[in-house]
Amino acid sequence: MSDLRKKWLTRPLLKLIKKVLPPISQTEREAMEAGEVWWDAQLLSGKPDWDQLLNMGPPELTEEEQAFIDGPVEKLCQMIDDWKISFEERCIPEQVWDFLKKERFFGIIIPKEYGGLGFSPTAHADIVTKISTRSTSVGVTVMVPNSLGPGELLMAHGTDEQKSYYLPRLADGREIPCFGLTGVEAGSDAASMTDTGVVCYGDYKGEKTLGMRVNWHKRYITLGPVATILGLAFKLYDPDHLVGDKEELGFTVALVPTDTEGVTIGQRHLPAMQAFQNGPNWGEDVFIPMDWIIGGQENVGRGWHMLMSALAAGRGISLPSLSTGGAKMAARMTGAYARVREQFSIPIGKFEGVQRRLAEIASIAYVLDSAHKTTTCALDHGHKPAVVSAIMKAHATYGLRDAINDAMDIHAGKAIMDGPLNYLGNVYRAVPVAITVEGANILTRSLMIFGQGAIRCHPYLLDEMMAAENPDTEAGVAELDKLLPKHMWFQIKTLLRGIFHGWTVGIFASSPKGVGYAAKYYRQLNRYSAILTLATEISLMSLGGELKRKELISARLGDVLSQLYLLSCTLKRFKDDGSPKEDRPLLEFAMRAGLHKIEQSLLEVYQNFPHRFLGHLMHFLTMPWGHSIHSASDRQAQVCAELLMAPSETRDRLTKGVFLGNPGDGVDIVEQAFQLVCANEEARDKLKKAGIRMLNQDTIKEAREKNLITDEEADKLREVADAVYMAIQVDHFDDLSK
Template sequence: MSELRKKWITAPLLKLIKKVLPPISETEREAMEAGEVWWDAQLLSGKPDWDQLLSMGPPQLSEEEQAFLDGPVEELCRMVDDWKISFEDRDISPEIWEFLKKERFFGIIIPKEYGGLGFSPTAHGEIVTKVSTRSTCVGVTVMVPNSLGPGELLMAHGTDEQKQYYLPRLADGREIPCFGLTSPEAGSDAAAMVDRGVVCYGDYKGEKTLGMRVDWHKRYITLGPVATVLGLAFKLYDPDHLLGDKEALGITVALVPTDTEGVTIGQRHLPAMQAFQNGPNWGVDVFIPMEWIIGGRENVGRGWYMLMSALAAGRGISLPSLSTGGAKMAARTTGAYARIREQFGIPIGKFEGVQRRLAEIASVAYVLDSAHKTTTRALDAGHKPAVVTAIMKAHATHGLRQAINDAMDIHAGKGIMDGPLNYLGNVYRAVPVAITVEGANILTRSLMIFGQGAIRCHPYLFEEMLAAENPDTKEGVEALDKLLPKHMLFQVKTFIRGVFHGWTGGLFANSPRGVGYAAKYYRQMDRYSAVLTLVTEISLLSLGGGLKRKEQISGRLGDVLSQLYLLSCTLKRFKDDGSPREDRPLLEFAMRAGLHNIEVSLMEVFQNFPRRFLGQLMHFLAMPWGHSIRTASDRQSHACAELLMEPSETRDRLTRGVFLGNPGDGVDLVEQAFNKVCATESLRDKLKKGGIRAFNREAIDAGLERELISGEEAAELREAAEAVNMAIQVDHFDHLGTRES
């Protein structure tokens, strides 16, 4: 019976699957095999196990890591003058470069045995976050050597000799690394890479040595202009078969000292008015010994897998840390500015239009910080979730854009006029850079998150695709024969859960124990996990390989998966913080916004599904009542905005890790004015009761003269008014652009 089933059912079905499902290219396969699945797979199971996520607990720093944050990181932030770096010198000062090397900022992730700090991903993320709140240029300079680059590749794949030589030199800054992947012709598309090497013999240290002759042209290489060692990706060929029978050996990664003959370091790029070092490089007929390949000869052709493995972790720390820092800084400063800046005698933060923007900034900062903490905690535990880190990169940088745009709108002229007092301008200019690098967000959203995520996270699909690669073999038929019953059972359960929770609005969905007030949101998360899994199964069955070309559909489904992940992290963070009652406005606003976005994305999938009948059927099965989640009410927006405009534990908890500035700089002036305005609010009320609404020296003197306030109170108010006057100032320049002191 079993053999008949395989012959008449499984074998024909396997050939059909091969026609329907998209073929897997070598680079796609390596990308999907690199890293791993984690909570993303739970979210695409239709029935997430919340205990798996919540049992991880909050991220923790060791005493040594906390001391580094309180010591060298704080000192570095005090040393930085971002205006000088970005607009005067266009580079980090020699003193800061030396400090970064001395304190081993370039060796955050390198183990102590090699002279590095050996810190956890959580510590790595917190360091980059805090530095980025002071300067995106310095943040990027610290970030790059510790994310995708030679250090991480060496630790994971290098030979003992390579580790012993390079890691101590990278840790203490004797070597400055960069990584060369992006080519003018192909961008970051490895399959289209034109940089190539040919296996041959050449002269190395006076001896005939087996190696490669390599030609390349790379650009957009961060730290490239100052690098001493280049991690180089290229396609390797062996036409003379010196290594074996294959001629095209695949993408290979080598370490090349930049002073090697034939290597040219080009002049700098200037990315979006950012001062971090970035530029092109070339190589013409460069001889590279085999021993320079990371991991040696046995890693010939494994470069793309190595890169994807490294990116699976590094992408979840680097730009998400920078984005989280920027969003938290925007929340802290914009809340303070909205409190001290007045129009018509009242703080601008009291206007409902401004309050909505403040609430959105606070919500973005809360969600990004929650997701950032959860992701680095997962990396601490040894996970390398490739889809999750792609979600983090794309949505953290997009969230930063949202937050900084809203912050600029509220600051108005204060945020537009450049100068040392402007603490938003450089972050605003950094946003396009963050969104573009490490995988442009458009492609990450439309192709990677769901396109690869649906395959990687599905319990059976990837194995079925691998079986379909060999439809005429006994092994392929055997593999599919074992998978089919399991997949069919999964589909039945998915259908039942998706339809039941869709029709009942998640009323009977599960929520973990001990979550109290937040239980209603866990039920909605369970509901939409089931709905997404149902829609995914129908989409894959009906469109097959065509789904890969429907980037709008794939992108919207990716948005649903992304929102489920971000909101999961937000719920976890709320529980980790002890479910504080005063934080509820943040949770309410964030959850309602995210769940509403999920519904919008699903409705757009149904409305635009290529097979109209199936789109209508999915709508009927999964969301028969249409939109059911409302965004936050005006009352909830007000409560959320108020959290940014009053001193509180919630405000401090939300913006923890923001560098509050050196005395006299923009952030410090706004922070000091905020504290003094809040401290004298009761005295202002005395003036207002007496009919005096203005807040200046003349108004205060009038209040004193009318005995509305005492002399001591008048002095406090004058000090607060002067602090506000200083905080709202912008810089002045002469007609040539020279700043006036």
């Protein structure tokens, strides 16, 4: 029976797979093998095991990590003057650099045995998040050495000698690292890289040494202008076969001191009014000894795998931390400003249009913070989820953009006029930088999240593709024959589950025990996990390799996977917080918004599916009733907005980690006005009831003379009036044209 199946089914199917699916390049193979699958695989299984996610518990800091955040991080934020850094000096002051080195901010992830802090991913993320609420430029400066770069690569792949020499020097700031990947012609496309090295013998310290002669031109290199050590990516060739039989050795990564002969450090770029150091560098016939390769000669050609492995973790921390910090700061300060700023004698946060925007900001901050916590918690547990990291990078930066845009709209002129009092403008300008670096979001969304995720997370597809790639046809047939029955049974279960939950709109889907109020949302995520898995099977089977070129279909399916992940994290965070009743409005708004996006993305997949019949069929099978979940109501938006406009545990929990400013700066002025306005609301209402609409020294005097308020209330209201007046002020300058 087995032989017959192989002859009449498996062998023809193997030929079909080879024909339909494109060959996997070495670069693609290494990208897919980097990192690991985690909760993303559960979401693409059609039946997620929620215990895997919920049993991790909340992320936790050690006493030492919390003390560092409360001490050196708080002190660093107090030292920072972002206006001076970004606009007046266009660089980070020497005293800040010295403090960063002294307190080992550049060694957050480096183990203590090498002189670093040895902190967890959660601590690393919380540190960058808090700094970013004060200054994106300083946040980036701290972020880069602890993310993709020499430090992380050395820890994972370096030789003992390299670790012993470089890691202590990186930890205390004697060495400032940068990483040179992006080239002028190829961008970050490693396969098209034009930077090359040739294996040869050269003179090093007066001795004939085996090494490489390297030429490169890199740009957009963060910390490049001040770096002392350059992590360099290039393609290595061996035409004289000095290290092996192959002429093309592949993508390689080496450490190059920037004072090496032939290295040129270019002038600074100025990225979107940000003051972090960024610039180009060149190398012309630079001789590099073989032991400068990270990990030594045995790592020749393994550079792309090394980078992808590092990126799987670093991309889930760095830019998501910056984005989460920005969104939380936008939520806290926009809520405060909307409470103290009045129009027509009403706080602007009472207008329905503003309330909707406030609710959106609160929801984005809640979701991003939840996903951020969950992702770093997974990293704490040793996971390196590559697809999840791509989701976090893309959707955290998208979320920051949406939150800051809404915050700018509500602040209006307060956010448009530059100056020390403007705490939003520089974050607004930083958003395009965050969206385009570490993998531009358009390509990450269109190609990586689903393109990589569907293959990596599928229980059988990658193995089937490997079987098709096997040069030994008989071995490939044997391997595929083992996988085929399992895959077919998986398809049957997926089809039945997707249809059942689609037609019953998830009413009968399961939910974990002990989740109470949130059970209805777990059922919906289970429903859409089943539907996404079915849509994925149909897409892969019908389109094959063509799916690669249908970027918008891939992007929309990736959006579904991304929303499932973000909403899973939101539910986990709600449970980790003890399922507080006060936070339900945030959960409700966020879940409805995300589920509505999932439905919209699926409907757009069906409407635009290349095979029209299959598109209509998927629609009929999985969403016969169309939209079943609508975005939050106006009443729900109002409740969420109110959470940002009054002191509460929910507001503090949502915006934990935001630096609240030094006395007299923009953030502090608005925060203090907010506290005063809320504390004296009753006295203010007395004036309004008496028909006194404006609050100023004259109207307060009038109210006191009419005995509408007491002397004490009058004094408090004078303080309120002064604080509000300061809170709504913007900066002005001398005529700069003179």
